[in-house]
Amino acid sequence: MKKDLLSIADLSSDEIRLVLDTAEAMREIGERPIKKVPTLRGKTVVNLFFEPSTRTRTSFEIAEKRLSADTLNVAVASSSVLKGETLADTALNIEAMAPDMIVLRHGSSGAGHLLSRLCRSRIINAGDGMHEHPTQALLDAFTIREHKQRIDGLKVVIVGDLLHSRVLRSNVQLLTRLGANVRVCGPATMVPPGIERLGVTVSTSVDEAVADADVIMLLRIQQERMQGAFFPSLREYFHVFGMTAERVRRAKPDVIIMHPGPMNRGVEIASDVADGPYSVILEQVANGVAVRMAVLYLLAGGQEGD
Amino acid sequence: MLLKGGRVVDPVNVRDGVFDILIEDARIARVDRDLPPIGSGPDAKTLEIPGGFVVCPGFIDMHVHLREPGQEHKETVATGTAAAVAGGFTAVACMPNTVPVNDNAGVTEYILKKAADANLARVYPIGAVSRGQAGEQLADIAELRRAGCVAITDDGRPVPTALLMRRALEYAGMFGMPVIEHCEDPSLKGDGVAHEGFHAATLGLRGIPGEAESIMAMRDIALAALTGGRVHIAHMSARQSLDAVRAGKARGVRVTCEVTPHHCVLTDEMLAAPIPYDTNVKMNPPLRDAADRDAMLQGIADGSVDAIATDHAPHHYDEKRVEFDQAPFGITGLETAVPLCLDRLVHAGVIGMTRLVELLSVNPARILQVPGGSLAEGAPADVTILAPDLAVTVAAARMRSKSRNTPFDGWTLEGGVAATIVGGRVVYVNDDVKI
DSSP states (O other): OOSOBSSGGGSOHHHHHHHHHHHHHHHHHHTSSSOOOSTTTTOEEEEEESSOOSHHHHHHHHHHHHTTOEEEEEEGGGTGGGGTOOHHHHHHHHHHTOOSEEEEEESSTTHHHHHHHHOSSEEEEEEETTTBOHHHHHHHHHHHHHHHSOOTTOEEEEESOTTTOHHHHHHHHHHHHTTOEEEEEOOGGGOOTTGGGGTOEEESOHHHHHTTOSEEEEOOOOGGGGGGTSSSOHHHHHHHHOBOHHHHTTSOTTOEEEOOSOOOBTTTBOHHHHTSTTBOHHHHHHHHHHHHHHHHIIIIISOOOO | OEEESSEEEEGGGTEEEEOEEEEETTEEEEEETTOOOOOOSTTOOEEEOOTTOEEEEOEEEEEEOOOTTTOTTTOOHHHHHHHHHHTTEEEEEEOSOSSSOSOSHHHHHHHHHHHHHHOSSEEEEOBOSBGGGOSSSBOOHHHHHHHTOOOEEOTTSOOOOHHHHHHHHHHHHTTTOOEEEOOOOHHHHTTOOEESSHHHHHHTOOEEOHHHHHHHHHHHHHHHHHHOOOEEEOSOOOHHHHHHHHHHHHTTOOEEEEEOHHHHHOOGGGGTSSSTTOGGGOOSSOOOOHHHHHHHHHHHHHTOOOEEOOOBOOOOHHHHSSOGGGSOOOOOOTTTHHHHHIIIIIITTSSOHHHHHIIIIIHHHHHHTOSOSOOOTTSBOOEEEEEEEEEEEOOGGGOSSSOOOOTTTTOEEEEEEEEEEETTEEEEEOTTSOO
8 A cells, every 4th residue: 555545546546445355354353342453553554634624534533443553633723724724734733743544525626635735644635625525435435336236337427516526536436447437417607627638428308317326426416506596506506416206216226325414305316215215324424433444454554565 | 249150040131040249338239150259358258158958039938027116025127037048048028916006107107127137038017907917997008108118907807897998009009019918708717727628527627618718818819909909818828819810810909919938738637647736737717628728839930829928927836836726837948948848849740940939029019019029230239149959957946036936847858048148248047058
């Protein structure tokens, strides 16, 4: 493994499979009465979060604790940034206390790359701006593999705000690398230019896109995007792109419905779909802990080498 | 002083060959073959120019940011002009986005005083179009002219309305001054930080399409046609803008344009590699794609592009050591321009030496209507001497500029500056050449 996990591009295909296989073993730890192993005892992990996050931060923290790491949560919105400190200075100060790993969530794309250049600690990207969220893609792949026993050859359709989504960028890389046929679908105003060069097909018709899909993955629509006039209203978005039971019926009978959360019910997904039999949304959350345990273990405990 | 030998390239006087140049009283006194040796005495210096070196009218960088007054931690007039002469520029035109803005004679005079104190390159201040560069009310343009400004611009900010641009062209036209425009439609630019394309998309960076530039270039060319004024498109980067300039020139509109060396050499691939999110490849306009870069090269070769200017934009290192989207736009350029142009334009076969001198000297002088651009007898003795075959390794740490924000650090290029002469005074000699 490389020093840091900033992007799916930092992992070879073999390393992706290793993470997924390791996560299988990690999940078993979570099923024990005493959910703790000493693997990362004596290692210090700092969860450095510059954006509010419940799910991802909690997931990392539980993963770290189950591996017996000493963990520390730094929510920076409430400390140094208000005093005008730069990200570089915050990072160098934390680095001076010699943590082993920094889990970084930040609103700017490439924030992890900046830390990586400044710090000896290993950096795990827990979401950087519109760029990537690699552990989300790994847990999504883990969830898909669990249901379909494979990723190669699956038809995966990803629907939503393609332009601003870091989940999309990590998933497209990971899924195409493992051989899935990935279709992306969203309003024409939210399609990143040149995305087809990543090996995906682009559609603006959700009915077409979901046809025969094995996996439907929805992306969150952020309400503030309406300010940018990307689409007229949430109501219209739901009519044109919202995942309804009727649209799900166009997919394969054993389709699974995924969402990285937090969901906007009645915007990108109808409630009956979110809570329905095809939904694996809460499994994704459960698997997140196991996958992050695997990543932490492999980065910290695994072999050195770049 | 006698410049003995060397290939003199002086397009205005249709000279390209080995000549000697006699300089007396800060002016070119004679240019001829085999001038007699000059006598001894304190002023009787002879520079033996090695064969293969090129002697040309002093280069003029018509687009630099000297940062003084107000941002002296980035650059001062003294360090900026030291960088200029080390980069082969005998004159620079400095942009008005200082703190305070150069929108009044007081600031202009301050800059000129600092330039006189430094006594290196000539400095031609450019005044603001609008008071405070706020895009509302015209600055006191006649006063700026009297104080020494040679053009007006709100560089860094586009002139927001067609009406204000129209008035600026009409009003500046009374004084024969061009209006230099940083073309950028603010709504299309939005909070973009990189060229809108594959690389920005995959890196999750907000894009700025080429049309943000070309739409305003088209507006300004139309207004130049309406008013008869002169518009100069600064740091042109998009092929659509070049098309607009060509079309404007073809129908006789008074439009000129400049391109930076970095837009001729780099593309938006630099966002991803070798250093992902390197803030030293963040500039405005952004590095565009290969088709745009090739179009700029084509425009340089066919004469559609009038000038090469660096948009030298020094920033302190800790201002650049931040998240990509938080970093200020801009890179330094004065000390890398000549090696880049010699290597990537001349040696690469895009243009010849004559055309290079037109782009870096003749045309900037003509556009700004300042002395220079010619080695005619009687002209100011501003001379740039090039070592076209010198191997140059760019070393940011050794630059004269106060700032180090260049993406070219460590690059090895073929061709450099041998010496720079301003007003008959040798203000720079490259230690790496024997002269």
